[in-house]
Amino acid sequence: MKKMNSIPLICGLLSIAAFLIYFYSANHAPYSYIDIIVLGPVFSFVGIIFSILTRKTRTLIWWLGLLLCILGFLICIMVFMILAIFLIS
Incomplete structure (x- = not known):
């Protein structure tokens, strides 16, 4: 179960990377x-999906992974929105 808690952190780091x-x-x-x-x-x-699946075993790694996933998702969506604005104009 400890490995499952680190998957959100790894995915969050990969999205930021x-x-x-x-x-x-x-x-x-x-x-x-x-x-x-x-x-x-x-x-x-x-x-985020793995964070939802492993929410019963919340640790510091789980919280960091969830925050990184949310941050990475928001940053990438922001880039998509900026690219769409440039495409439209």
């Missing part, structure tokens, strides 16, 4: 890794 890789690639030529932003919400969503 996906955003950081996107941010670096979007600001440096040849822009080859900008498609990784699609993985951010996927990792965050999977982490």
